Amino acid sequence: MILRFGTSAIWRSIPASFPSPEQRWFHLYIGKKPVMFPKSKDGTPMGPLTQISSAVSYSMVLKTLMSTFNTVPLDLIERIADSTTSIFVQLVFVLAVPNIFSYTIIFAPAFIHTIKIIEEYFEEMSLCISSANFDHSVFIRDNICDLKFKVELNRALNEVTIEYGGLKYRQERAEHIRKECLRKNEPGILHRLWPTLAFASTTIGASFTMYKNEIKYYCGDKLPLINMLIYCGSEGFYGSLASIHTNEYFLSPISTFFEFIKEEDIHQSQPKTVLISEIMPGNRYELVITTEAGLVRYRMGDVIDCTRFLSRADDLIPLPAEPAEIPRIPLISVAYRVGSLLDVFGEKTTEQHVMHALKETVDQWKNQGIYVDLCDFTAYTKLDDFPSKYVIFLELTNEQGHEIDDQQLQILQNSADSEVEQQLCSANDSYQLNRKVHKLGPLVCVLKIMSSQSIPIYRRPLFSTSTVHDDLFDNYDIVIIFHSSQNFSKMNTIGYVNPYFVATIDDQISFTSTSKWNDEEWIIRNIPRNAKLLVKVCNKNEKGSDDNYIGEFEILNIINYDAPPNGHIIIDSYGQHKGHFHLSINSKKSSNESQQLPRYTFDGPCRYSRYDFLPINHHTERIYSTWT
Structure with a gap:
C-alpha cells in the first residue's frame, strides 16, 4: 500500500505525454550471491538494506519480474564482486536502452558518482554497446576473469539491443552517447541521453539537500527530479512520497508505531515523547519507532518537519467524491540527522565517528613521541574518483613546548592516511564494510601543522560536497630525477648485479629503465597531491x-x-635491506594549461633511438616515449 501511494503521487503529477511505466526502469542494484553474506549466530544474513533482494530468497517469479523491468538481469549483477565494475556494467546496459522511464539511485552521492563514471568512461561504454562486447572495458578486463561469465554478459547485452534493431541500432546508439557526452559543461546530460525519461529520483532531503543543485544540473530543466518514493530504513518502512513537487511524505502508522521527541528535548537522555495525533505543523521532532513485532524501540536520529495537515485542496491522493471528514493526516519532511553525515553508499559516517578516529590517531602519535594536538578538520566525499573516497583536511598544532622536526613531519604525512582509516573503520562498521568490498576507496588526509597562535584555515562546514574544497585538493606538475642506486647485496656467487627499476605512480603511469641510468629526468603533469610513487628494483x-x-x-x-640523506632503503619481500636508491622530486601547482590535460600526463623528455632496417641497410631515427 505504501508503494501504491508513492506511485500514485508520481503518475498523477506527470503529463500524459510521458511514457508508460511498462517501459524499463533503471534502479542501481548493489547485490551479491547469498552465500557471500556474513551470518548472525542464528543464521540471519547481515548487510545493508540495499542488498536485501540478494540476501532474502525471492520466488523465481518475482526475481524474473524484477529482471524483466530492470535493464539488466539481477543474477548477473550478483556475480560481479567489484563494486565499480558492477556499476559500470549496469550503466552500459541502461545506456543501451533508448527509452527508460526512470533513473533511480537511493543515495544522492552515489547518483552523482554514476554520472561521473559516464562522463569519464563514455568512450569505453560506447564501444561495449556498438560491439555488444564488454572486453572494451578496463574494469571487465581487470576484474572479471571467468570467460564463460563474460560470454553471458555479452549475450545479455546483445539481447537487450536486438529489440531496438540489432547491429545498426547499436552503432547509432553508441554514436548518440558519444555526441552527447562530448558536449562538456552543458546541463541536462540525463535528458539528452534519454529524451523520454519521465523522472530521476534519489534522496534529496535532510543532509542530502547539499547535492540537489548538482543533480538538477545533470537533469536539466526538462527532467523532473523527485525525492525517493519510499521513506524507509533497516528498521522498517516509515512512509511514502506525497508529491513530486515537495519533499513531503505520508507517515504509515500501520507498518510502524511512531513517537516523536520535540526538537528542544533531543539532547536529553530520557526525553518525553508525543504521539502522531499530537504533533503540530511548524514544529520539528526526532523520530522514534517501534517495529511491527513490538520488540525494539529506536531513536532514529532523523529530525522531521511537520509541514502541514492533508486537506482536500492538496489533491495529493484520491479522496471520496462525497463530502467526508478527512482524517488528521500530518505531512512531514526530513530536516536533518542528529550529527552531520558523510554518506556515499549508506555508511552514515557521523561527525562523532570522524572525531573519534582523529583523536585516537593523535593519541597514537603522542605515544610515538610526536606531540601534536587536534586543532580543526573539514571532511568531504570526493565523488569524481573511482571508487569514491573521503578526504579529510586536518589541522594540527604543536603541543606546548614541543616542536615538530622534519623527520617527525615526514612520519605524520606518511602515516596519516592509513592510521585515520584504521581508526575510522573501527569506529564505523558500515564504513569498514564498504572499504572491505572496495565500494569506497582509501581515505586521504591533507595535513597542515599550525603554530598554537595560528588561525585555523579549514573551517566549517565540517562535512561538505566534492565541489567546496576542490581548491584545496590541487593538482601538481612534477619533475622526478632518478639519480643512482648503490650498495646492493650479492645476487649470485660472483656478486654481479645488473639492476634496473620500474617506477609507477598510482598504477596510472609507469616507466621501466634500462640497466644503466644516470640522472634520468621525467616530467608528469596534473597529478593529485596525494599521489604515491612506487619503485621496484630488479x-x-x-x-x-x-x-x-x-x-x-x-x-x-x-x-x-x-630526500633522505642516504637515499631510500630498498627492502625485499622478507624485510631485508638490499641497497639504496637516490632520486629527487620537484613539484609545483598545475597551471591552468596543465589542468586541462588528462590526469598523469607524460610531458617528456622523449628519447631518440637508432635502428637498422636490414633489407635496405638504412639508418633511421624514431621518437619513443619512455613513460607510459
Whole structure:
C-alpha cells in the first residue's frame, strides 16, 4: 500500500505525454550471491538494506519480474564482486536502452558518482554497446576473469539491443552517447541521453539537500527530479512520497508505531515523547519507532518537519467524491540527522565517528613521541574518483613546548592516511564494510601543522560536497630525477648485479629503465597531491630467464618530498635491506594549461633511438616515449 501511494503521487503529477511505466526502469542494484553474506549466530544474513533482494530468497517469479523491468538481469549483477565494475556494467546496459522511464539511485552521492563514471568512461561504454562486447572495458578486463561469465554478459547485452534493431541500432546508439557526452559543461546530460525519461529520483532531503543543485544540473530543466518514493530504513518502512513537487511524505502508522521527541528535548537522555495525533505543523521532532513485532524501540536520529495537515485542496491522493471528514493526516519532511553525515553508499559516517578516529590517531602519535594536538578538520566525499573516497583536511598544532622536526613531519604525512582509516573503520562498521568490498576507496588526509597562535584555515562546514574544497585538493606538475642506486647485496656467487627499476605512480603511469641510468629526468603533469610513487628494483638476467626481484620502496608524499640523506632503503619481500636508491622530486601547482590535460600526463623528455632496417641497410631515427 505504501508503494501504491508513492506511485500514485508520481503518475498523477506527470503529463500524459510521458511514457508508460511498462517501459524499463533503471534502479542501481548493489547485490551479491547469498552465500557471500556474513551470518548472525542464528543464521540471519547481515548487510545493508540495499542488498536485501540478494540476501532474502525471492520466488523465481518475482526475481524474473524484477529482471524483466530492470535493464539488466539481477543474477548477473550478483556475480560481479567489484563494486565499480558492477556499476559500470549496469550503466552500459541502461545506456543501451533508448527509452527508460526512470533513473533511480537511493543515495544522492552515489547518483552523482554514476554520472561521473559516464562522463569519464563514455568512450569505453560506447564501444561495449556498438560491439555488444564488454572486453572494451578496463574494469571487465581487470576484474572479471571467468570467460564463460563474460560470454553471458555479452549475450545479455546483445539481447537487450536486438529489440531496438540489432547491429545498426547499436552503432547509432553508441554514436548518440558519444555526441552527447562530448558536449562538456552543458546541463541536462540525463535528458539528452534519454529524451523520454519521465523522472530521476534519489534522496534529496535532510543532509542530502547539499547535492540537489548538482543533480538538477545533470537533469536539466526538462527532467523532473523527485525525492525517493519510499521513506524507509533497516528498521522498517516509515512512509511514502506525497508529491513530486515537495519533499513531503505520508507517515504509515500501520507498518510502524511512531513517537516523536520535540526538537528542544533531543539532547536529553530520557526525553518525553508525543504521539502522531499530537504533533503540530511548524514544529520539528526526532523520530522514534517501534517495529511491527513490538520488540525494539529506536531513536532514529532523523529530525522531521511537520509541514502541514492533508486537506482536500492538496489533491495529493484520491479522496471520496462525497463530502467526508478527512482524517488528521500530518505531512512531514526530513530536516536533518542528529550529527552531520558523510554518506556515499549508506555508511552514515557521523561527525562523532570522524572525531573519534582523529583523536585516537593523535593519541597514537603522542605515544610515538610526536606531540601534536587536534586543532580543526573539514571532511568531504570526493565523488569524481573511482571508487569514491573521503578526504579529510586536518589541522594540527604543536603541543606546548614541543616542536615538530622534519623527520617527525615526514612520519605524520606518511602515516596519516592509513592510521585515520584504521581508526575510522573501527569506529564505523558500515564504513569498514564498504572499504572491505572496495565500494569506497582509501581515505586521504591533507595535513597542515599550525603554530598554537595560528588561525585555523579549514573551517566549517565540517562535512561538505566534492565541489567546496576542490581548491584545496590541487593538482601538481612534477619533475622526478632518478639519480643512482648503490650498495646492493650479492645476487649470485660472483656478486654481479645488473639492476634496473620500474617506477609507477598510482598504477596510472609507469616507466621501466634500462640497466644503466644516470640522472634520468621525467616530467608528469596534473597529478593529485596525494599521489604515491612506487619503485621496484630488479636484477637483469642476460641469459634470458626471468629477472630477479631485488626489492622496492614507496614514497607516499610526492608533493612535499624531502630526500633522505642516504637515499631510500630498498627492502625485499622478507624485510631485508638490499641497497639504496637516490632520486629527487620537484613539484609545483598545475597551471591552468596543465589542468586541462588528462590526469598523469607524460610531458617528456622523449628519447631518440637508432635502428637498422636490414633489407635496405638504412639508418633511421624514431621518437619513443619512455613513460607510459
